[in-house]
Amino acid sequence: MTFGTATDTLTEGSHTPEHCMQYDSMLINGQWCAANNGGEWDLINPATEEPIGEVAFGDRTDADAAIEAASASLEAWTALGPYKRARILNNAADILSSRATDLGALTSEESGKPLDQAIAEWRSAPSYLRFAAEEAKRIGGRIIPASTPGKRIEVTYHAVGVVGVIAAWNFPVYNVNRAVSSALAAGCTVVARPSEYTPRSAFAYAAALDEAGVPAGVLNMINGDPESMAQAMLDDPRLRKIQFTGSSRVGKILMDGASKTVTQLSLELGGNAPVIVMPDVADIDAVAATAVTAKYRNGGQVCVSPQRFFVHESIIEHFSEVVKAGSSALSVGDPMDTTNDVGPLINATQRDRVEALVGSAVDAGAHVDVGGRRVDGPGFFYEPTVLSGAIADTVVMKEEIFGPVLPIIPFSDVDSAIAHANNVEHGLTGFVWTSNLGTAISVADRLEYGMVGINDWYPAAAQAPFGGVKQSGLGRESGTEGLMEYLEPKTRFYGGLL
Numbered sequence: 001m002t003f004g005t006a007t008d009t010l011t012e013g014s015h016t017p018e019h020c021m022q023y024d025s026m027l028i029n030g031q032w033c034a035a036n037n038g039g040e041w042d043l044i045n046p047a048t049e050e051p052i053g054e055v056a057f058g059d060r061t062d063a064d065a066a067i068e069a070a071s072a073s074l075e076a077w078t079a080l081g082p083y084k085r086a087r088i089l090n091n092a093a094d095i096l097s098s099r100a101t102d103l104g105a106l107t108s109e110e111s112g113k114p115l116d117q118a119i120a121e122w123r124s125a126p127s128y129l130r131f132a133a134e135e136a137k138r139i140g141g142r143i144i145p146a147s148t149p150g151k152r153i154e155v156t157y158h159a160v161g162v163v164g165v166i167a168a169w170n171f172p173v174y175n176v177n178r179a180v181s182s183a184l185a186a187g188c189t190v191v192a193r194p195s196e197y198t199p200r201s202a203f204a205y206a207a208a209l210d211e212a213g214v215p216a217g218v219l220n221m222i223n224g225d226p227e228s229m230a231q232a233m234l235d236d237p238r239l240r241k242i243q244f245t246g247s248s249r250v251g252k253i254l255m256d257g258a259s260k261t262v263t264q265l266s267l268e269l270g271g272n273a274p275v276i277v278m279p280d281v282a283d284i285d286a287v288a289a290t291a292v293t294a295k296y297r298n299g300g301q302v303c304v305s306p307q308r309f310f311v312h313e314s315i316i317e318h319f320s321e322v323v324k325a326g327s328s329a330l331s332v333g334d335p336m337d338t339t340n341d342v343g344p345l346i347n348a349t350q351r352d353r354v355e356a357l358v359g360s361a362v363d364a365g366a367h368v369d370v371g372g373r374r375v376d377g378p379g380f381f382y383e384p385t386v387l388s389g390a391i392a393d394t395v396v397m398k399e400e401i402f403g404p405v406l407p408i409i410p411f412s413d414v415d416s417a418i419a420h421a422n423n424v425e426h427g428l429t430g431f432v433w434t435s436n437l438g439t440a441i442s443v444a445d446r447l448e449y450g451m452v453g454i455n456d457w458y459p460a461a462a463q464a465p466f467g468g469v470k471q472s473g474l475g476r477e478s479g480t481e482g483l484m485e486y487l488e489p490k491t492r493f494y495g496g497l498l
Contacts, residue, residue, distance in 0.1 A: 022053075023055075023106065023199075023200040023201075023203040023204045023207065024053060024054065024055040024056060024200065024203070025055075025056050025203065026056045026058065026062060026066075026203075026220075026221060026222045026223055027203070027206045027207075027210060027219070027220055027221040027222075028062065028065050028066045028069055028220050028222065029065070029066075029068075029069035029072075029216050029217045029220065030069075030210070030215070030216025030217060031216075033056070034056050035056045035057055035058030035059070035062055035223075035224060036058055036059070036061045036062050036065070037058060037059055037061065039056070039057040039058055039059065039224065040054040040055065040056060040057050041054065041055050041056075041057035041196050041199070041223065042054055043055060043110055043197075043199075043200070044347075045109055045110070045112075046111070046112035046343075046344040046345065046346055046347060046379060046380045047112050047333075047334050047335055047336075047343060047344045047378075047379045047380075047381075048378050048379055049378045049379060049380070050378075052109060052110060055199050055200060055203070055223060056223055056224075057196065057223055057224050057225075058222060058223065058224035058225070058229075059224050059225050059228050059229070060225070060228040060229060060231065060232045062222050062224055062229070063191065063193070063222055063224070063228070063229040063232035063233065064232055064236070066191040066220035066222050067162060067164075067191055067232065067233070067236050067238060067239055069216070069217035069220055070162045070189040070190060070191050070217055070218070070220055070238075070239075071162050071189070071238040071239075072217055073189050073215060073216065073217030073218050074159075074161060074162055074188075074189045076215070077184075077187060077188075077189055077215065077218045078158075078159050078187040078188075080187075082133075082136040082137045082139065082185070082187070083137060085133065085136065085184065085185060085187065086133035086134060086136060086137060086185070087133075087213075088209075088212055088213045088214055089129045089130070089132065089133035089181065089184060089185060089212070090129070090130055090133050091212040091213060092129055092208055092209045092211075092212035092213075092214070093125070093126035093127075093129040093130050093133075094126070094212075095208045095211055095212055096122065096125045096126050096129070096205070096208050097123070097126045099122070099204075099208065100119055100122035100123045100125075101119055101122075103122050103173075103201070103204050104116075104118040104119030104120075104121070104122050105118070105336065106200055106201060106204060107121065107122065107172060107173060107198070107200075107201045108335045108336055108343075109336065110172075110197070110198050110199075110200055110201065111169060111170075111172060111197070111198050111201070111346065112299070112335050112343040112344040112345065112346060112379075112380070113298050113299075113335055113343060114298075114335045114338075114340065114341065114342070114343050115335055115336050115337075115338055116338060117297065117298060118335075121171060121173050121174050122173055124174060124462075125173055125174070125177045125205070127461075127462040128177050128178055128181045128182075128462045128478060129177070129181045130462070131181075131462040131463050131478075131479075132181040132182045132184070132185035132186075132462075132482075132483055133181075133185050135185065135480055135483050136185035136186060136187075136483060139157050139186070139483070139487065140157075141154060141155050141156040141157060142154070142155050143155075149498055150495065150496060150497045150498035151493065151494060151495050151497065152492075152493075152494040152497055153491065153492070153493055153494070154491070154492045154494070155489050155490070155491050155492075156489070156490050156492070157484075157487040157488065157489055157490070158187070158487060158488055158490055159186050159187030159188045159486065159487060159488075160186070160188055160240045160241045160264065160486050160487065160488055161188060161189075161238070161239075161240035161241070162188065162189050162190075162191065162238050162239045162240060162241075163179075163183045163188045163189070163190050163191070163239070163240070163241045163242070163243060163486060164190075164191050164192075164193070164230075164233035164239050164241070164242040164243070165179045165180060165183070165190055165191070165192040165193070165242075165243045165244075166192075166193050166226075166230060166233075166242065166243070166244045166245070166246065166254075167179070167192065167193070167194045167195060167202065167245050167246075168195055168245045168246045169194075169195035169197040169198040169346055170298060170301045170302060170303070170346070170402075171298075171302075172194055172195065172198035172199075172201035172202055173201050173202075173205055175194075175245045175268075176192055176194055176201075176202050176205055177205060178466070178477045178478050178482070179192075179243040179245075179266075179477060180192060180205075180209075180219065182477065182478065182482045182483045182485065182486055183243070183486045184209075184214070184218065184219065185483060185486075186483055186486035186487050187486075188241075188486050189217065189218045189219070189220075190218070190219050190220065191220045191222065191233065191239065192206075192219070192220065192221050192222070193221075193222050193223065193224070193226070193229050193230075194221070194223060196223060196224075196226070197346055197347065199223040202221055202223075203221055203223075205221075206219060206221035230242075230254065230257070231257070233263075234254075234257040234258060234260075234261055234263055235261065237261070239263065240263065240264060241263065241264040241265070241266065241485075241486070242254060242258065242263055242264070242265055242266070243265075243266040243267075243268075243475075243477070243485075244265065244266070244267050244268070244269075245268045245269075245303075246268075246269065247269065247270055248269040248270045248425070248426070248471045248472070251267045251269045251473065254267070255267070265474055265475070266473075266474060266475035266476075266477065266485050267473040267474045267475065268303070268466070268467060268468070268472075268473045268477060269303075269426075269428075269468070269471060269472050269473040270303060270400045270426050270428070270471070270472060271303040271304055271305070271307070271400060271426050271428030271429055271468065271472055272307055272308065272398075272399070272400045272424045272425075272426040272428075273304060273305060273306050273307050273308070273428065273429045273430055273431060273449075274306075274307070274308045274310060274417075274420070274421035274422075274430050274431065274447070275291070275306045275307075275308065275309045275310060275430075275431040275432075275433070276310045276411075276414070276417050276418070276421060276430075276431065276432045276433070276443060277309065277310065277311040277312060277315070277319060277433045278312060278414070278432070278433060278434035278435075278436070278439055278443075279312040279314045279315050280434055280435045280436055280439070281315070281433050281434060281435060282435045284315055284318050284319055284322070285318075285322055287319070287433050288318075288319045288320075288322035288323045288326065289322060289326055290457060291306065291309065291323060291406075291457070292323055292326035292327055292330070292384075292406075293457075294306055294457035294458070295307075295404070295406045296327070296330060296341065296342050296384050296404050296406075298343075299342055299343055299344065299345055299382070299403060299404050300401060300402060300403045300404040300405060301345065301346065301350070301402050301403065303400075303428060303429075304428060304429040304451070304459055304460065305402075306431055306457065307396075307400070307401055307405075307407070308396075308397055308407060308409065308420075308421070309323075309406060309407060309408045309409065310409050310410075310411045310417040310420065310421060311408055311409070311410060311411070312410070312411060312412070313410040313411065313412050316408065316410045319408070320369070320386075320388065320408055323386055323406060323408065324369050324370050324386050327370045327371065327384040327385075327386050327406065328370050328384075330342050330384050332375055332381055332383065332384070333381075342381075342384055342404060343381075344379045344380040344381045345380045345381070345382060345403060346380070347380055348380055350380065350402065350403065351374060351380040351381070351382050351403075353402075353403070354382050354401060354402070354403030354404070354405060355373075355374055355382065357395055357396055357399065357401055357403070357405070358372055358385060358387070358396070358405060360394065360395045360396075361387060361391060361394040361395060361396045361407075364390065364393070364394040364395075365389055365390030365391075365394070366387045366388070366389050366390060366391045366394055366396070366407070367387065367388050367389035367390075368385065368386070368387060369386040369387065369388050370383075370384065370385060370386040371383030371384050371385035371386065371404070372385045372387075382403060382404055383404070384404045384406070385404060385405045385406065386406050386407075386408065387405065387406070387407040387408070388407070388408050391407045391408075391409055392409055392420065397409075397420075397424075398424060400426065414439075414443065418443065418446050418447065421447060422446075422447065422448045425470060425471040426468065426470060426471055426472045427448050427449045427450060427468045427469035427470035427471070427472045428449060428450055428451065428467075428468035428472035428473070429449055429450070429451045429452070429453065429459055429468070430444075430447040430449035430451075430452045430453070431452070431453045431454075431456075431457065432444060432447070432452065432453075432454055432455075433454075433455055434454075434455070440454045440455070448469060448470065449468065449469065449472075450467050450468035450469045450472065450473075450476075451466065451467075451468070460478075461478070461479075462478055462479070463478070463479055463480075464478060464479045465477070465478060465479040465480070465481035465482055466478045466479070466482070
């Protein structure tokens with residue numbers, strides 16, 4: 001496999017028509033290609049355990065080729081300027097908007113995400129491209145007053161350079177797009193490696209940007225051995241930054257590797273979101289009913305999924321009854337069937353892990369009020385599960401579940417609830433439900449989390465920074481802060497001006 005000769009000018013990509021794409025090939029230097037070693041990955045439908053098809057699955061040589069292409073195209077892409085880059089990204093947003101329904105089916109099939117949720121994920125993608133495109137036009141600088149006459153100090157902002165993006169499977173479009181949109185808008189070029197479990201969604205995303213006019217080499221989408229491809233990113237000094245979405249365990253491995261090369265990192269890692277439901281909530285039924293919807297979205301495989309429900313003892317019985325009824329009423333099955341509410345987990349490993357966590361909690365004294373079992377038959381299904389009883393010190397309180405499990409814990413005073421909420425390694429998202437503005441502000445200020453949803457289950461927007469504290473990561477994605485992650489300041493000192 002060859003990729004042509006690197007030049008210092010931008011050339012158009014393949015712009016393959018969408019209807020011709022099988023979304024089974026990598027995009028390197030504007031060309032759709034097989035893996036250099038001929039490797040392929042067998043995709044499995046998590047709802048049926050049947051094969052979907054084969055996709056290119058390479059190794060370090062493909063990552064090296066992609067980094068070469070991204071490096072060769074960097075200078076020209078940066079020089080293109082924010083206004084021309086914005087036109088391309090806005091064009092990509094238009095293309096993705098027109099394909100959301102069709103591509104949603106593709107994502108649902110490979111991820112097990114319910115079809116309506118998969119379509120919604122695609123429909124959210126254009127807003128991130130459009131925001132980053134327009135925000136990049138406002139990248140400015142500043143003049144700092146010099147302390148000595150005849151001198152001048154200026155600060156300007158410039159693209160970091162080649163960026164590696166390593167994305168997770170739970171939101172195969174959102175995770176890739178959130179990083180790529182900001183990086184490209186800032187003038188960086190990208191080598192992206194999606195999860196091997198959901199590569200077709202990422203290939204479809206890359207195809208839309210390719211068709212929109214993103215030049216060859218500016219966005220490269222590869223798939224293959226995660227360790228060797230990540231190591232290629234860490235080893236190559238031309239790749240200046242890695243954005244990773246995934247587990248805290250892997251994030252720490254990347255931090256160790258990056259320390260040897262001083263590669264910049266942005267990390268969006270695990271979460272273990274607490275929910276504090278105060279006794280003054282205006283509508284307990286509504287809060288409990290929407291909690292069910294939020295908790296079981298994507299089978300609980302959401303980093304900002306509400307996980308630990310601390311409910312005031314004066315309303316916990318009412319809240320629990322509504323949650324149990326709502327959880328029992330959910331339909332579990334084929335995610336392509338829109339009458340179903342909950343699909344499968346991504347693979348057998350994830351299902352078995354959830355099963356083990358629930359079993360451990362039960363052994364420690366927790367009570368299963370609803371569910372608590374895998375679903376018989378094909379597919380990696382696990383029942384929506386509600387836990388109560390002696391949960392406070394069990395594993396489901398300390399570890400991210402990443403599955404359809406909803407533990408409910410009573411509290412009598414808010415100080416105790418906040419202390420328990422903060423007593424974990426993660427700090428991505430927290431939630432508080434109350435009708436009192438003062439309580440909302442006070443609790444939100446004391447929660448040690450990068451984001452707090454106040455009477456809101458969905459803390460994400462293209463215009464807002466997304467990220468956590470403690471072991472939930474480094475840096476921010478989306479919003480102005482997310483764009484600045486892909487820029488570096490340069491300070492100029494002028495002398496002899498008098």
